[in-house]
Amino acid sequence: MGKDRDTNGYVNASTEPPPxxxxxxxxxLVFGGAVGGVLASHQSFAQTSANVPxxxxxxxxxxxxxxxxxxxxxxxxxxxxxxRRKRDPRPTDTAAPSWSPxxxxxxxxxxxxxxxxxxxxxxxxxxxxxxxxxxxxxxDRELIFTMDDLMRxxxxxxxxxxxxxxxxxxxxxxxxxxxxxxxxxLVLCCEWTGVLLSTLLEEVGLKPNGKWVLAEGADAAAMTRxxxxxxxxDDTIIVYAQNGERxxxxxxxxxxxxxxxxxxxxxxxxxxxxxxxxxxxxTREETSKYTxxxxxxxxxxxxFVMEAKSVITxxxxxQQLSGGKGSYEITGLAWSGHGRIKRVDVSVxxxxxxxxxxxxxxxLPKALTRFCAPWRWDGGPAILQSRAIDETGYVQPQHxxxxxxxGLYSSDHYNAIQSWRVSSDxxxxxxxx
Amino acid sequence: MGKDRDTNGYVNASTEPPPxxxxxxxxxLVFGGAVGGVLASHQSFAQTSANVPxxxxxxxxxxxxxxxxxxxxxxxxxxxxxxRRKRDPRPTDTAAPSWSPxxxxxxxxxxxxxxxxxxxxxxxxxxxxxxxxxxxxxxDRELIFTMDDLMRxxxxxxxxxxxxxxxxxxxxxxxxxxxxxxxxxLVLCCEWTGVLLSTLLEEVGLKPNGKWVLAEGADAAAMTRxxxxxxxxDDTIIVYAQNGERxxxxxxxxxxxxxxxxxxxxxxxxxxxxxxxxxxxxTREETSKYTxxxxxxxxxxxxFVMEAKSVITxxxxxQQLSGGKGSYEITGLAWSGHGRIKRVDVSVxxxxxxxxxxxxxxxLPKALTRFCAPWRWDGGPAILQSRAIDETGYVQPQHxxxxxxxGLYSSDHYNAIQSWRVSSDxxxxxxxx
Numbered sequence: 001m002g003k004d005r006d007t008n009g010y011v012n013a014s015t016e017p018p019p020x021x022x023x024x025x026x027x028x029l030v031f032g033g034a035v036g037g038v039l040a041s042h043q044s045f046a047q048t049s050a051n052v053p054x055x056x057x058x059x060x061x062x063x064x065x066x067x068x069x070x071x072x073x074x075x076x077x078x079x080x081x082x083x084r085r086k087r088d089p090r091p092t093d094t095a096a097p098s099w100s101p102x103x104x105x106x107x108x109x110x111x112x113x114x115x116x117x118x119x120x121x122x123x124x125x126x127x128x129x130x131x132x133x134x135x136x137x138x139x140d141r142e143l144i145f146t147m148d149d150l151m152r153x154x155x156x157x158x159x160x161x162x163x164x165x166x167x168x169x170x171x172x173x174x175x176x177x178x179x180x181x182x183x184x185x186l187v188l189c190c191e192w193t194g195v196l197l198s199t200l201l202e203e204v205g206l207k208p209n210g211k212w213v214l215a216e217g218a219d220a221a222a223m224t225r226x227x228x229x230x231x232x233x234d235d236t237i238i239v240y241a242q243n244g245e246r247x248x249x250x251x252x253x254x255x256x257x258x259x260x261x262x263x264x265x266x267x268x269x270x271x272x273x274x275x276x277x278x279x280x281x282x283t284r285e286e287t288s289k290y291t292x293x294x295x296x297x298x299x300x301x302x303x304f305v306m307e308a309k310s311v312i313t314x315x316x317x318x319q320q321l322s323g324g325k326g327s328y329e330i331t332g333l334a335w336s337g338h339g340r341i342k343r344v345d346v347s348v349x350x351x352x353x354x355x356x357x358x359x360x361x362x363x364l365p366k367a368l369t370r371f372c373a374p375w376r377w378d379g380g381p382a383i384l385q386s387r388a389i390d391e392t393g394y395v396q397p398q399h400x401x402x403x404x405x406x407g408l409y410s411s412d413h414y415n416a417i418q419s420w421r422v423s424s425d426x427x428x429x430x431x432x433x
Numbered sequence: 434m435g436k437d438r439d440t441n442g443y444v445n446a447s448t449e450p451p452p453x454x455x456x457x458x459x460x461x462l463v464f465g466g467a468v469g470g471v472l473a474s475h476q477s478f479a480q481t482s483a484n485v486p487x488x489x490x491x492x493x494x495x496x497x498x499x500x501x502x503x504x505x506x507x508x509x510x511x512x513x514x515x516x517r518r519k520r521d522p523r524p525t526d527t528a529a530p531s532w533s534p535x536x537x538x539x540x541x542x543x544x545x546x547x548x549x550x551x552x553x554x555x556x557x558x559x560x561x562x563x564x565x566x567x568x569x570x571x572x573d574r575e576l577i578f579t580m581d582d583l584m585r586x587x588x589x590x591x592x593x594x595x596x597x598x599x600x601x602x603x604x605x606x607x608x609x610x611x612x613x614x615x616x617x618x619l620v621l622c623c624e625w626t627g628v629l630l631s632t633l634l635e636e637v638g639l640k641p642n643g644k645w646v647l648a649e650g651a652d653a654a655a656m657t658r659x660x661x662x663x664x665x666x667d668d669t670i671i672v673y674a675q676n677g678e679r680x681x682x683x684x685x686x687x688x689x690x691x692x693x694x695x696x697x698x699x700x701x702x703x704x705x706x707x708x709x710x711x712x713x714x715x716t717r718e719e720t721s722k723y724t725x726x727x728x729x730x731x732x733x734x735x736x737f738v739m740e741a742k743s744v745i746t747x748x749x750x751x752q753q754l755s756g757g758k759g760s761y762e763i764t765g766l767a768w769s770g771h772g773r774i775k776r777v778d779v780s781v782x783x784x785x786x787x788x789x790x791x792x793x794x795x796x797l798p799k800a801l802t803r804f805c806a807p808w809r810w811d812g813g814p815a816i817l818q819s820r821a822i823d824e825t826g827y828v829q830p831q832h833x834x835x836x837x838x839x840g841l842y843s844s845d846h847y848n849a850i851q852s853w854r855v856s857s858d859x860x861x862x863x864x865x866x
Contacts, residue, residue, distance in 0.1 A: 064555025093499035106674035107590030117507035122497025157540030
């Protein structure tokens with residue numbers, strides 16, 4: 001077979017390139033990808049190593065690595081630049097975020113190793129055998145649950161996005177060096193497994209005057225938020241697994257609350273306590289923090305839902321179109337805290353003309369939705385934008401519209417359309433609208 | 434807030450347990466989970482460390498770990514036993530499988546670090562910049578593609594299972610020590626992203642007499658298989674990403690073929706070459722190997738599709754019911770290479786009575802489907818079974834039925850119902866039907 005492998009195909013391909021005026025190259029003009037393919041491959045015979053056709057690459061001539069190296073797998077060493085990153089130097093890295101590399105992600109699932117982080121006093125190291133969840137307050141019976149107890153309840157697994165309220169700090173809209181990891185990297189989408197909070201509230205017996213739930217984390221910040229009982233009884237999950245395995249430490253191991261569609265801060269990590277009350281608890285994180293200061297000086301409180309939003313992840317800021325003018329794929333992500341994405345439009349001329357993008361099926365409620373659109377780049381300047389529309393009919397706003405309505409005093413819940421500028425040399429940068 | 438945290442709830446919960454004859458415990462008899470909850474928690478005050486209620490755990494009294502530790506995340510140190518494993522000592526670990534720990538998995542997504550492996554001459558270390566895909570044979574123009582070229586084509590992302598043809602070696606059905614990782618650990622489910630093979634075949638121009646595709650891997654085994662053109666033009670994908678990130682090395686980095694619903698060996702890893710022919714190529718892996726030897730001595734060839742199958746993953750062999758008699762969740766996985774799972778039935782009495790399980794939505798074609806069923810264990814012996822039915826109406830067979838039809842000469846495509854025996858002491862073991 002080795003001989004067959006050496007003589008099959010490569011000789012044909014390398015010694016008989018189609019003449020420039022052949023039907024091949026005429027047809028190839030229709031699609032840039034293949035132009036890149038043919039040109040790159042024939043140039044490579046002279047330019048690159050013995051590993052490219054017509055040669056048999058070195059890695060076929062020697063035995064590869066055995067199984068279980070390692071027993072828990074890791075990415076290729078050629079992907080080591082694909083990591084979470086922080087944006088700015090900070091006084092502390094324990095009350096800080098790290099951004100997910102959206103420009104290197106595919107589909108809708110965020111791999112567990114690349115899920116963004118936002119902690120308020122670091123990641124606690126919790127022994128799951130000693131972790132407890134207590135439910136008390138306005139209930140018929142106060143109960144304490146071990147992890148084993150919780151694993152015995154009926155479970156659900158659902159794919160949901162989570163976005164930090166502070167994702168996308170484009171209010172001043174003036175940083176041409178930002179990549180999509182910097183601007184939109186505080187969003188993720190995982191398959192979450194756990195017990196519906198409604199199941200546990202039935203277990204403890206919710207009193208009629210129980211209207212709000214205080215959730216407290218077992219971290220040193222004792223992160224606490226107030227959740228309306230309607231949402232608690234709807235789709236809120238007490239989660240112990242993400243993407244098939246137990247929660248990662250920075251995602252709340254061994255237990256977290258997950259509140260679909262709400263600002264990420266509501267999904268209390270390292271969950272240890274739920275107290276039922278008859279009104280909101282007005283904790284620091286919903287008075288001093290996580291409120292929206294409006295132009296008239298009043299602060300909006302309990303702005304839970306993350307509105308519809310989208311962003312093009314490829315091509316995006318800091319990237320370079322690989323093969324000159326021709327065909328490329330424009331792809332990105334859209335999401336809405338109100339439910340399903342109904343449509344995503346894409347523009348390559350800064351919003352003058354819009355084209356409907358293809359949505360990856362299945363389109364799930366309160367999950368990331370991948371959109372794709374083919375683009376034939378003419379080699380000239382272009383401004384790429386995407387615009388999400390959710391099932392409520394809400395349309396993602398332009399930058400000016402949101403600034404006019406919200407002012408510049410608040411930092412959270414920015415969801416305006418993002419622009420990327422493509423230069424004639426193929427460079428892509430953040431575009432100041 | 435610290436004071437509030439210390440005084441709220443824990444005092445109530447720890448010093449005022451409900452009396453044994455209270456409405457609490459009467460109601461708790463209805464559901465085992467909470468029985469475990471109350472008993473475990475009150476016992477724990479005497480038995481376990483200062484980290485359980487009413488105390489504030491140590492990890493709330495000290496600052497946690499900063500962000501980006503590490504920048505590419507890893508599981509909790511308390512989960513280090515959750516890894517891929519091999520079953521038997523072997524002459525080599527480069528032509529061998531490693532099993533996925535299904536007993537520790539949740540939902541339907543298999544995390545990339547725990548995807549099973551099956552290699553034929555180890556895992557090659559491939560530089561993606563030097564990797565090429567050539568398409569030749571019965572085409573209008575033979576082309577060579579770089580990874581950059583392939584990234585420019587329209588992409589698709591789809592969630593599909595993959596199962597090794599040799600998964601579940603229960604023909605002799607006589608090993609009480611096997612866990613579900615040993616018996617069924619050669620199956621996985623990921624979100625796969627790449628270019629439809631039909632898109633690339635359109636690019637090279639398929640000749641009318643092109644009926645079969647030879648796919649060759651760039652590993653030292655030069656793994657090769659023949660794929661019918663109908664499947665190549667249907668849903669076969671040339672894949673470069675899994676679960677949101679580039680392929681892992683042991684899954685074919687930087688490029689693989691993925692053939693939904695077919696035996697895993699067809700999804701050639703480290704894909705370097707596709708040759709179009711007018712008949713199958715009869716490689717070693719479809720003549721000497723990956724055929725089914727029947728009782729009459731004839732070998733079935735090209736048995737591509739993995740038939741409907743299911744298995745209970747919790748409780749399963751080697752596990753122990755955590756809290757004595759009471760309520761537990763029975764959960765597991767079902768899949769079919771022919772499309773969607775229509776129904777999964779569960780039995781706790783060795784198949785005398787069957788109960789329909791709940792299926793996790795969305796139920797996707799050719800993807801793992803998670804099923805769940807509540808079970809109140811009476812403390813006596815039990816035999817747990819699951820039975821999958823797919824959208825074609827095919828019903829997963831019993832062990833005797835498949836042995837009667839297939840004999841004991843072949844090792845692949847075993848999909849009979851799996852039995853787990855529960856003893857009065859709560860131990861769960863492989864049950865010899």
